[in-house]
Amino acid sequence: AQSVTQPDIHITVSEGASLELRCNYSYGATPYLFWYVQSPGQGLQLLLKYFSGDTLVQGIKGFEAEFKRSQSSFNLRKPSVHWSDAAEYFCAVGSGGSYIPTFGRGTSLIVHP
Amino acid sequence: EAGVVQSPRYKIIEKKQPVAFWCNPISGHNTLYWYRQNLGQGPELLIRYENEEAVDDSQLPKDRFSAERLKGVDSTLKIQPAELGDSAVYLCASSLMDTEAFFGQGTRLTVV
Numbered sequence: 001a002q003s004v005t006q007p008d009i010h011i012t013v014s015e016g017a018s019l020e021l022r023c024n025y026s027y028g029a030t031p032y033l034f035w036y037v038q039s040p041g042q043g044l045q046l047l048l049k050y051f052s053g054d055t056l057v058q059g060i061k062g063f064e065a066e067f068k069r070s071q072s073s074f075n076l077r078k079p080s081v082h083w084s085d086a087a088e089y090f091c092a093v094g095s096g097g098s099y100i101p102t103f104g105r106g107t108s109l110i111v112h113p
Numbered sequence: 114e115a116g117v118v119q120s121p122r123y124k125i126i127e128k129k130q131p132v133a134f135w136c137n138p139i140s141g142h143n144t145l146y147w148y149r150q151n152l153g154q155g156p157e158l159l160i161r162y163e164n165e166e167a168v169d170d171s172q173l174p175k176d177r178f179s180a181e182r183l184k185g186v187d188s189t190l191k192i193q194p195a196e197l198g199d200s201a202v203y204l205c206a207s208s209l210m211d212t213e214a215f216f217g218q219g220t221r222l223t224v225v
Contacts, residue, residue, distance in 0.1 A: 004155075034213060043117070043204060044156070044216040090155050099213055100146070100169075103155030 002027040002093045004104035012110040013081050021076040021107050023091030032094030033074040034101055035065055039087045047089075050074065061085070086111040115139070117217035119205050125223045131193035134220045138187070138207030145182055146214060147190050148204040156204055162188065163210075195224045 005024045013019055025031055032051050036044040048059025055067040065076045074091060088108050092101035118137040126132050138145050143164050148156035159178070161169040164185040173180065177196070182188040192199055202221050206214040 036216075041218075043119075043218040044206075046213055046215070049213055092155075095158075099208060099211055100158065100161065101156075101214055102158070105153070105155045 002031065002095060002102055004091050004093050004102060006089075006091055006104035006107050008107045009105070010108045010110060012112060014112045015083050016080050019076075019078045019081045019085070019109070021089050021091075021109070023074045023076065023104060024072050025074060025091075025093045026072065027093055030069070032099055033065075033067060034092040034094075035059065035063070035074075035076050036090045036092060036101075036103075037061075037087050038090065038106075044090065047076070081109075081111055083111050083113060085109060117205055117207050117215055119203075119217035119220055121220055122218065123221050123223075125225060126195055128197055128224050129194040131191065132195050132222060133189055133191045134203050134205075134222075136188045136190070136205030136217060138205070139215055142207035142209055142215075143185070144208045144210065144214075145188050146204075146206040146208075147180060147188070148206065148216075150202040150204055150219070152201070159190070192222075195222075197224050200224045 003026045034049045035047040038044050047063050048057050050057045050067045057065050088106045090106045091104045095102045120135050145162040147159045150156040160173045162182045180190045202219040204219045206216040208214045
């Protein structure tokens with residue numbers, strides 16, 4: 001069965017610094033991959049998605065992610081973090097090659113001023 | 114365009130009491146999901162509907178949980194009776210066929 005590992009439970013960065021959140025997936029074929037963000041008390045908002053094609057995917061709020069098949073990874077990046085980016089970030093893989101997301105446990109981003 | 118609407122936002126009940134959550138998906142979305150998110154964890158799928166049919170309910174604890182999606186639009190998730198371990202955020206999501214899921218704000222359930 002497919003699964004997602006987010007190895008970092010918490011990440012702390014300073015405002016203005018660059019960010020990379022790690023995500024590794026387990027799936028035999030080319031997966032559908034997603035990054036969602038969840039602010040306190042809010043639902044999940046889709047940041048970006050990868051289905052096929054260009055392995056560097058641009059998303060909303062200045063985020064991007066790169067699909068690397070050889071490493072089974074889909075890491076999320078942002079060149080300069082803003083205080084408002086503090087939230088919980090979830091990587092997800094499409095279940096069974098579908099669009100149904102199976103989530104990782106999440107990474108909590110803390111932004112210092 | 115209105116997003117996925119869930120109610121109530123918060124619910125506190127005593128154990129052994131029943132509780133129900135309501136979800137109205139994005140207009141036209143035929144697929145509806147219910148997820149449960151325990152504290153500090155990612156959401157886990159409970160049940161998925163295609164129109165009014167439950168096509169995947171393998172993770173739904175059927176002894177106490179039930180769901181329905183009459184007329185293939187809005188949906189209700191019920192727990193009866195609730196247990197302390199049911200405290201979680203219950204998320205509803207919807208999608209068009211073969212597209213990504215859009216999530217509501219969730220219902221935070223506390224069982225005391």
